[in-house]
Each structure stands twice: as structure tokens, then as C-alpha cells.
Amino acid sequence: xxxxxYIVEINEDNWxxxxxxxxxxxxxxxxxxxxxxxxxxxxxxxxxxxAEDYRGKFILAKVNTEEQxxxxxxxxxxxIPTVKLxxxxxxxxEFAGALPESEIRRFLDRHLPRESDTRVEQARALLxxxxxxxxxxxxxxxxxxxxxxxxxxxxxxxxxxxxxDAGSALEILDRLPLDAQEKPExxxxxxxxxxxxxxxGAPDEAALAARLEQDADDHEARRLLAARKVLAEDYxxxxxxxxxxxxxxxxxxxxxxxxxxxxxxxxxxxxxLVPRYRSRMMNLLY
Numbered sequence: 475x476x477x478x479x480y481i482v483e484i485n486e487d488n489w490x491x492x493x494x495x496x497x498x499x500x501x502x503x504x505x506x507x508x509x510x511x512x513x514x515x516x517x518x519x520x521x522x523x524x525a526e527d528y529r530g531k532f533i534l535a536k537v538n539t540e541e542q543x544x545x546x547x548x549x550x551x552x553x554i555p556t557v558k559l560x561x562x563x564x565x566x567x568e569f570a571g572a573l574p575e576s577e578i579r580r581f582l583d584r585h586l587p588r589e590s591d592t593r594v595e596q597a598r599a600l601l602x603x604x605x606x607x608x609x610x611x612x613x614x615x616x617x618x619x620x621x622x623x624x625x626x627x628x629x630x631x632x633x634x635x636x637x638x639d640a641g642s643a644l645e646i647l648d649r650l651p652l653d654a655q656e657k658p659e660x661x662x663x664x665x666x667x668x669x670x671x672x673x674x675g676a677p678d679e680a681a682l683a684a685r686l687e688q689d690a691d692d693h694e695a696r697r698l699l700a701a702r703k704v705l706a707e708d709y710x711x712x713x714x715x716x717x718x719x720x721x722x723x724x725x726x727x728x729x730x731x732x733x734x735x736x737x738x739x740x741x742x743x744x745x746x747l748v749p750r751y752r753s754r755m756m757n758l759l760y
Contacts, residue, residue: 480525481534485542493535497560501532501585504565506546506556508539513572514555520575521557524582531586532559559585584653590620594629606636624654632663640667658743665741668734672701679703693719693726697734704738713738713751720758732759 482492484504493502505521507514518536525534539546539554549558549565558568559581569581593616597609613630620626627646634643644667647660654660676682676698685695696719703712716738719731735755739748 517572590616609633661740665737
């Protein structure tokens, strides 16, 4: 039994409180181990040292799989050591084997709050108030202090976009690590910047609609009108235009209609429009 306030031995009785509920307040790193496992014995002191070094930024929860076989079975533990990170009551990441301390630190740092994250929240509050300039000042300072935090870069791209500097925003997003680029907020921002660039300098909605009235095969007008509707948050109207463009000319703009629809889906995330229009798009494709 450890005397550290940052390390806890886990059984079925204390699992709900010590792991599930605790992870709603602070991340919990669960180490599934066994006494006969040599890599487990190598990993244990590394994890214990990190728990002390991080001083409560995460809790280390140790599960002896020989004694807690039900817990091991519940989480599909097939090899040990297996280490799972819990946040908000759910496992969010894991690794297996006795990794070097430097790799475990990188693993933890992807999930633990950082001082610069506080500045990100302050900047986002200013963005909601329409103060892009103030947000940029805070984020540029955060970037100087913590250049490796992707959350700072994402917020910096959002602030650049809000300030009208779409080019710089896209450059920042393109430099993000691959896992950060998959985040929904990054996909949404990329989608919005795509349509802002597409609509830049284009005629207004009325003029584009008039062009389509005169010539239903004016594919450029149809695509630009869809972009205008996206920026006006008329997503269904935009998707209908893009579907029609797909019907009329799949090859236009190197499959632009399909690519634009995918960009709208990224923008909408889990909106009910997405499965409906994705299905209709797939019907046209196949």
C-alpha cells in the first residue's frame, strides 16, 4: 500500500469512486500489472516517480490483475503491463509495455491541463466578446511560454481567422500534429476557412441566384452560391446546391461538389443533416 496521496490500490469495491468518479475531477492513470511480470516491475517505479513529480495533476491507480481478475476481464486486458488513462469516467487513451519515462511523459502531457490552457480559455472568452485583438495578445504570449501546446495553436488559428487573417490561420492548422488535426474544432475551422476563401470576392447571393436563373448549367455560380449559404449558416440550402452540382457535372472543379459537401459535413459534426446528406451523396456516387 502506497503512502502517497497520488497513488491508490484498486479493487472492485473502490473502483467506482477511486477511478470513475475521481477521473471527473482529475485524470486517473490505471496500471494493470501482475507480480510475476518483469516489465510490470520495471514500469512501476517510473509511474510512481511521475505521480510524485506531477504532484496531483493525475492519480496513479494500480490494479493487480491476479487479485482483480474481473476488472482485468472487464477492460479486455490481454497483456501486461497495460496502462489506461481515464477522464470524465471513461478510458481515453492507453499504452502497453514498459515505455521509457520520456515517452510516458509525452503520453501524459497530451491529456493533462497546462498553464497555457488557462490562457487559451481567457482568449476564447475574449473571442466570444468579439475582441480578436485581445485574444491574439494573450495567445501569442502563451505560445512563447509553451510552444508545444497544440491547444494554443488551435486557439491562435481561431483568433487569426476572427481577425480576418485566414491565410495565417490555415498555415497554423496545417502545422498541427496529425492527432490535433483530427479534432472536431479544427475540422470545423478548416471547413469555414475553405468556404470563406471560396466566397471571397464572389457576387452576393442575389446576383448568384440570378445567374442560375439565366443558366442552370452555370456551375461556378452554383458552387459560389453554396459557399455563400454556408457562411450564412443555411447548411441545408448549401448541401442541396452541391448535390445538384454533383448530378449535373461530377467532374466540375476536380470533383469540387463532393469535396465541398465533405467540408460541410466536417463543419456540422454530429448534426442530423450529415447522415441524411451523406447517404444522398453516396447514392449519387454509386
